[in-house]
Amino acid sequence: MRSLLKISSIVSIWVMATIFLLFGSIALFSRISNTKELNSLLTSSSNNIFESPDYAVSVPSRILSAVKASDARPVLVENFLQENGSPMTGYGKTFIAAADKYDLDWRLLPAIAFQESTLGKNTIFGSFNAFGWGVLDNSTVGMSFVSWDEAIFTVAKGLREDYYNSGLTTPETINPRYASDKNWNVKVKHAMDELSN
Numbered sequence: 001m002r003s004l005l006k007i008s009s010i011v012s013i014w015v016m017a018t019i020f021l022l023f024g025s026i027a028l029f030s031r032i033s034n035t036k037e038l039n040s041l042l043t044s045s046s047n048n049i050f051e052s053p054d055y056a057v058s059v060p061s062r063i064l065s066a067v068k069a070s071d072a073r074p075v076l077v078e079n080f081l082q083e084n085g086s087p088m089t090g091y092g093k094t095f096i097a098a099a100d101k102y103d104l105d106w107r108l109l110p111a112i113a114f115q116e117s118t119l120g121k122n123t124i125f126g127s128f129n130a131f132g133w134g135v136l137d138n139s140t141v142g143m144s145f146v147s148w149d150e151a152i153f154t155v156a157k158g159l160r161e162d163y164y165n166s167g168l169t170t171p172e173t174i175n176p177r178y179a180s181d182k183n184w185n186v187k188v189k190h191a192m193d194e195l196s197n
Contacts, residue, residue: 073096074092074093074095074096076195076196077095077096077110077195078091078092078093080110080114080119080195081119084114084118084119084121085121086113086118086119086120087120087121087148088113088130088148091148091149091152094148094149094152095109095152098152098155098156099156101153101156102156102157102159102160103164104156104160104164107191107192107195107196108159108171108188108192109131109155109159110191110195111171111188111189111191111195112132112178112188113130114187114191115184115187115188115191116130116131117129117130120148124144126144127142127144127145128144128145128146128147128150128151129142129143129144129145130151131155132179133151133154133155133158159174163177170185171184171185171186171189171192172189174188
């Protein structure tokens, strides 16, 4: 009879402990699953938000805003390219690398490409000149490049040497030398603002 009582006590303790752990686990899981940020990270924990623009779109803005702005720039440019159906999609990091190398506003190159060619959609076939670089007034022909990489870095270098080094660092000051359209700067600034939001 005593052994039966001992077994009964052990079983009761085991059942109570199991129930406690079960309810504790359910409560914890329920709390975690209601946290969107954590849920979003858990479902794709092996993804790097800077490697995958598709993943970055699904990450709540609170998470992205918690990331340093300089780190979020490739994602922001990549999303801008992707949202606008650009053939330069996949070059977000390249835009940032060129801007950093030549110490330019990171939004300027994609904004100019947006204004000049709708981010590369309206270029002379095979020219890779999304920037209207080297196009003279009343002409549709400018420089040609062998790749988007070459175009991005060449234009970044030219902006540094021909504009920034002369104190022309904003769309307003760049406009008179870069484009004959007097409203060019307004359109470029609008694209820069889109990149920032």
